[in-house]
Amino acid sequence: MTNLDKRKYEELARISKALAHATRLYIIHKLDEQEYCVKELTELVGADISTVSKHLTILKNAGIILDEKRGNCVYYKLQCRCVLAMFGCLTNVIDSNKNKMNAM
């Protein structure tokens, strides 16, 4: 793997790692429906608010979501809806696995 390749795939992995968590995928899914503040997401997720805040930071750093402070709250929304295609991809793999299973 050349150095150039290495950088390229580490960049891809950086985004990919940000997606590699059930809670973060769930948050993305919810933010696709509407924007939410941290407190609201915390209730939806059902974890400590500091935990949710950290997940949001990870997604933000990956450029997947955006934050906007309004009044007392920080609202998050999807930065680019192209991540939603990821769900389709992941689901395809899962379905494809199931089909392979059934075909046995």
Add this chain to the structure above:
Amino acid sequence: MTNLDKRKYEELARISKALAHATRLYIIHKLDEQEYCVKELTELVGADISTVSKHLTILKNAGIILDEKRGNCVYYKLQCRCVLAMFGCLTNVIDSNKNKMNAM
């Protein structure tokens, strides 16, 4: 997050985690071009063969690649090319980030 949701997003995360590594993404990319045995991939990747073997196991367990023993070697290939769409998705996010940057 309901129990059903939880199961669903953990399943998605399971696949997503398998992709969350530069070397594994690189392997997928190479296997898109042609099939390779472990030894060949090891040379391409430039890591210990046991390390590469473990990466391959992770990808196999996620249903992303398939192995086939022929002669002395185990050849790996993509199980479903739908994972390739994932590269497009990840690249979109990265490009989208860059565009947002430039627009500032």
Add this chain to the structure above:
DNA sequence: ACACTATTTGGCGATTTGACCAAATAGGCA
């Protein structure tokens, strides 16, 4: 059976990740 090659597995140390708690920070409002 023996030697040789390819691959996987087990185990270890190092690093990263994830969850919670507690404390710090930031804004709004009385």
Add this chain to the structure above:
DNA sequence: TGCCTATTTGGTCAAATCGCCAAATAGTGT
């Protein structure tokens, strides 16, 4: 200013991940 709510940050601990080495396994050919 002081209080209250929302959010982030720092710290700690447990668990997961990663990479290598060494050993085990599997198959080929002599």
